[in-house]
Amino acid sequence: MRESHNIRLAVIPGDGIGGEVVAEGLKVLDAVGLKLETTTYDLGAARYHATGEVLPDETLAELRGFDAILLGAVGDPSVPPGVLERRLLLKLRFELDHYVNLRPVKLFPGVETALAGPRPEDIDMIVVREGTEGPYAGAGGVMRRGTSQEIATQESVNTAFGVERVVRFAFDKAMTRPRRKLTLVHKTNVLTYAGDLWARVVDRVSAEYPEVTTDYCHVDAASMFFVTQPQRFDVIVTDNLFGDILTDLGAAIAGGIGLAASGNVNPARPGTASWAPSMFEPVHGSAPDIAGQGKADPTATILSVAMLLDHLGLADDAARVERAVADDLLERQVAWVPRSTFEIGDDITARVAG
Amino acid sequence: MRESHNIRLAVIPGDGIGGEVVAEGLKVLDAVGLKLETTTYDLGAARYHATGEVLPDETLAELRGFDAILLGAVGDPSVPPGVLERRLLLKLRFELDHYVNLRPVKLFPGVETALAGPRPEDIDMIVVREGTEGPYAGAGGVMRRGTSQEIATQESVNTAFGVERVVRFAFDKAMTRPRRKLTLVHKTNVLTYAGDLWARVVDRVSAEYPEVTTDYCHVDAASMFFVTQPQRFDVIVTDNLFGDILTDLGAAIAGGIGLAASGNVNPARPGTASWAPSMFEPVHGSAPDIAGQGKADPTATILSVAMLLDHLGLADDAARVERAVADDLLERQVAWVPRSTFEIGDDITARVAG
Ligand SMILES: CC(C)[C@H](C(=O)O)[C@@H](O)C(=O)O
Ligand SMILES: CC(C)[C@H](C(=O)O)[C@@H](O)C(=O)O
Numbered sequence: 001m002r003e004s005h006n007i008r009l010a011v012i013p014g015d016g017i018g019g020e021v022v023a024e025g026l027k028v029l030d031a032v033g034l035k036l037e038t039t040t041y042d043l044g045a046a047r048y049h050a051t052g053e054v055l056p057d058e059t060l061a062e063l064r065g066f067d068a069i070l071l072g073a074v075g076d077p078s079v080p081p082g083v084l085e086r087r088l089l090l091k092l093r094f095e096l097d098h099y100v101n102l103r104p105v106k107l108f109p110g111v112e113t114a115l116a117g118p119r120p121e122d123i124d125m126i127v128v129r130e131g132t133e134g135p136y137a138g139a140g141g142v143m144r145r146g147t148s149q150e151i152a153t154q155e156s157v158n159t160a161f162g163v164e165r166v167v168r169f170a171f172d173k174a175m176t177r178p179r180r181k182l183t184l185v186h187k188t189n190v191l192t193y194a195g196d197l198w199a200r201v202v203d204r205v206s207a208e209y210p211e212v213t214t215d216y217c218h219v220d221a222a223s224m225f226f227v228t229q230p231q232r233f234d235v236i237v238t239d240n241l242f243g244d245i246l247t248d249l250g251a252a253i254a255g256g257i258g259l260a261a262s263g264n265v266n267p268a269r270p271g272t273a274s275w276a277p278s279m280f281e282p283v284h285g286s287a288p289d290i291a292g293q294g295k296a297d298p299t300a301t302i303l304s305v306a307m308l309l310d311h312l313g314l315a316d317d318a319a320r321v322e323r324a325v326a327d328d329l330l331e332r333q334v335a336w337v338p339r340s341t342f343e344i345g346d347d348i349t350a351r352v353a354g
Numbered sequence: 355m356r357e358s359h360n361i362r363l364a365v366i367p368g369d370g371i372g373g374e375v376v377a378e379g380l381k382v383l384d385a386v387g388l389k390l391e392t393t394t395y396d397l398g399a400a401r402y403h404a405t406g407e408v409l410p411d412e413t414l415a416e417l418r419g420f421d422a423i424l425l426g427a428v429g430d431p432s433v434p435p436g437v438l439e440r441r442l443l444l445k446l447r448f449e450l451d452h453y454v455n456l457r458p459v460k461l462f463p464g465v466e467t468a469l470a471g472p473r474p475e476d477i478d479m480i481v482v483r484e485g486t487e488g489p490y491a492g493a494g495g496v497m498r499r500g501t502s503q504e505i506a507t508q509e510s511v512n513t514a515f516g517v518e519r520v521v522r523f524a525f526d527k528a529m530t531r532p533r534r535k536l537t538l539v540h541k542t543n544v545l546t547y548a549g550d551l552w553a554r555v556v557d558r559v560s561a562e563y564p565e566v567t568t569d570y571c572h573v574d575a576a577s578m579f580f581v582t583q584p585q586r587f588d589v590i591v592t593d594n595l596f597g598d599i600l601t602d603l604g605a606a607i608a609g610g611i612g613l614a615a616s617g618n619v620n621p622a623r624p625g626t627a628s629w630a631p632s633m634f635e636p637v638h639g640s641a642p643d644i645a646g647q648g649k650a651d652p653t654a655t656i657l658s659v660a661m662l663l664d665h666l667g668l669a670d671d672a673a674r675v676e677r678a679v680a681d682d683l684l685e686r687q688v689a690w691v692p693r694s695t696f697e698i699g700d701d702i703t704a705r706v707a708g
Binding site: 117141149164241 | 429435439440444468469470471489490492493494495496498506508510513541543546547549553577578579595598601602605606607610611639
């Protein structure tokens with residue numbers, strides 16, 4: 001046990017398979033050998049049904065006191081669509097100002113993909129998805145509900161402030177990568193107001209990053225290129241909804257949703273007023289159909305733990321976890337045996353510890 | 355030459371490769387042996403640069419007099435994003451009330467796909483994309499443009515009227531297919547106002563179609579399933595923007611954008627007040643990078659011509675064109691030789707004529 005880091009971690013297992021995968025993530029985190037205090041919060045469908053609460057103000061205030069948050073998954077068919085998503089998951093992203101939703105799309109060696117052609121080096125990108133505005137703002141409304149004259153609107157809200165900060169993050173990220181390429185994905189030819197803002201911001205900020213090659217791709221074309229030419233992409237910066245779609249697609253081309261990790265990142269310096277804990281979670285949902293059966297792959301959660309470590313400045317530990325996962329994935333190719341959630345977690349934990 | 359049908363067709367080659375692919379579509383149409391009058395309209399980038407006009411009112415009025423419209427592609431880098439798209443292509447779709455944007459996603463035997471696994475029977479769906487509202491409404495605006503306080507909005511407008519008519523079309527379409535399965539794709543857990551309207555309409559209309567199995571899938575998950583389990587889908591009904599993204603992705607999994615056809619359909623009965631000509635176009639864009647080089651694949655346009663024939667009630671002729679394409683695609687697999695746009699058009703024409 002090293003004494004240098006005393007990490008206070010909030011854990012929100014959530015719904016469905018959330019608890020199962022989070023347990024394995026924590027097992028791996030334990031094996032890293034950090035001084036760790038975890039506090040678990042029972043937010044999600046069960047709490048909602050029992051008390052009607054989704055995310056009480058006091059809980060939100062408490063969560064602000066942690067170094068980071070590990071989240072399993074949110075959503076259950078017993079709760080009307082949007083209740084847990086908007087009032088728990090999105091509320092956390094918005095209130096803790098997770099304006100960067102960081103989602104690597106990376107094909108590990110040995111992993112089979114749904115695509116015919118690609119080699120691991122063809123699929124190695126990172127999607128920087130905006131996390132606090134766009135079509136996720138919750139703006140909109142309904143008139144004459146239930147009548148033949150009903151109108152329902154949904155508004156995408158984009159601010160120079162919100163776009164610029166995530167675009168800057170993406171340029172900085174591109175600078176850390178060998179290819180130094182940044183692609184803006186949007187739909188400027190149709191969503192002309194929002195698209196124009198995004199395009200102008202990328203253009204303006206690019207002047208400060210002469211080493212970064214910038215590129216633009218419509219979201220429809222980008223979806224196609226994810227499948228036909230994934231090597232086009234290095235760093236992608238995009239809006240909240242396009243990022244949502246592209247990163248599920250990204251999971252599909254990089255070995256499946258069981259491997260896709262994400263970080264809801266607040267990049268402010270700790271101690272500053274705008275800082276709040278970042279939150280790490282697998283891209284997959286709560287998968288109620290397989291919950292409680294030990295069938296879920298905890299790898300995405302474990303890779304999210306690696307992102308968490310990296311975010312906390314523990315790059316070596318992060319690399320250790322990622323290496324353990326990479327080795328496990330190679331092993332799966334050579335000698336595939338069916339394993340439970342628990343067994344996969346154990347095997348990766350053993351590699352981290354070993 | 356048969357005398358029974360006298361088809362008046364408006365042709366809009368448009369920009370980039372539009373003219374090249376449309377020429378081959380017309381060649382095939384000629385070979386079908388219908389009585390055909392075509393009138394070509396020079397709308398697009400060149401006209402815009404020469405006269406500043408995009409779609410004059412008189413031209414729009416004239417276009418209403420045709421039985422159908424064949425369009426190549428619209429868009430050119432020399433024109434600011436959105437000008438031709440919004441004021442030409444989308445204006446046509448909106449003014450002619452093309453509320454059904456019909457896009458088959460079908461893997462023809464012999465066609466290679468970017469995916470590792472699928473057989474032709476695994477990819478055979480049809481996307482019924484709403485064509486006249488949603489995020490394409492053009493609603494939105496910008497405040498304090500160019501300042502650090504800029505806000506740009508983009509509004510999705512959804513009406514019970516608009517959603518119900520396209521949903522009904524999709525149910526009718528599902529009834530014509532062996533599997534009779536309809537999947538609504540949306541993002542009800544985040545876009546709660548619009549998603550709720552869509553979900554309620556599908557639910558209500560489904561009561562009138564007891565033989566159709568209905569299903570729901572979030573757009574992010576749907577993007578993933580297009581790649582990993584395309585056989586999940588039979589008929590999809592979805593919003594304008596989700597349909598845009600999914601159908602490019604659909605092209606990617608079904609042999610590429612060179613094969614993807616579409617119809618912007620106004621399903622009203624000819625002679626009724628709401629009738630207007632439907633417009634058929636390949637899903638691909640104007641591809642300015644390869645324009646004028648004879649490199650574009652005209653197959654998507656030729657399949658769009660088949661959809662046009664089918665729409666005009668000429669099901670046998672449509673089937674003949676589709677069969678000619680299917681045979682050509684099989685032949686490509688057996689003995690692939692590089693062919694120009696013109697040569698592919700010639701070969702398919704010969705099959706239609708023969
Ligand atoms: C559950 C849902 C609200 C969420 C989103 O749309 O962001 C999920 O799909 C994701 O990508 O994290
Ligand atoms: C060119 C563009 C406006 C158009 C759309 O977004 O509908 C195209 O992508 C399509 O799918 O037909």
